[in-house]
Amino acid sequence: MPRGLVVKVTAGADDAERCNQAFTVSATALASGAEVSLWLTGEAAWFAVPGRAEEFSLPVAAPLADLLAAVLAGGRVTLCTQCAERRGIAADDVLKGVRIAGAAVFVEEALADDVQALVY
Template sequence: MAATAAASGVEVSLWLTGDASWMAVPGRAERVELPHAAPLRDLVDAVLATGTVTVCGQCAARRDLSAADLIEGVVVRGAAAFVEEVMAEGVQALVY
């Protein structure tokens, strides 16, 4: 969904939570094969090309991940940053 929005010109901020946090670790997204879907790493790269990808701080901590463990361009931020982002003027949050 996020990659499609980014390709459509929408400003996208993708937050990875729970086990999706692993998709920001080099080599991990490439291991996942989903029938009828683009490779996950390609989708993450598409969002990073025009938007942002963030790993939830709590989710990273639970998996012993830091910013140094993630692909270039992905950041780790906490719940307060998420709330601030989604509550900003003119922002629409889409959870799919």
Template sequence: MIKVTVGEDQPERCNQAFTMAATAVASGVDVSLWLAGEASWFALPGRAAKFEPLPHAAPLSDLLDGVLAGGRVTLCGQCAARRELTEDDLIDGVRIAGAPSFVEEVTADDAQALVY
């Protein structure tokens, strides 16, 4: 599980989280990427493409596409509500879930969590 809480406010940390998630998916790891805080905006169509590319880093939109192709992407329920986002606003494949789902995933056998 990878939880990213930063966005354009901390681009290097944000890009690192998406890089780790996409790399894990490409390696065959079961990945759950949770978007929270400022990263919530990347659940919207086109927002990852607007992220300013970092030198020597893959574009955020490509990384997100990679995670969506082989993993799960979840938008924090409270974060979605604070931003007035609903399932209808989101990229296909992104779901909204709350703390009970997060706790269930992070405490599952063999789960490992990284938070950015």
């Protein structure tokens, strides 16, 4: 059974390098065979909305939209319940494949056997 990686990204365009690093690590871990769960929290919550990842730009970095698509295709992407509520993002507003869940689900994933959790 492959090892798991849970990545919580709290930064968005307000801290582009930290944000992009979380998506890059998630996509790279997935490509290397890990089970990946990417959590969008804080300003990163906006990337659950169609078109937002395409607007993000960081020189000398893989496009965020491509990284997000890779994680959606092979891993799990979760939008924080409270972060969505604070921003007025509803379940009907998010990309196909993005789920909305809260802290209890994050803790369950992060504490599972053979899982490493990272926060960006």
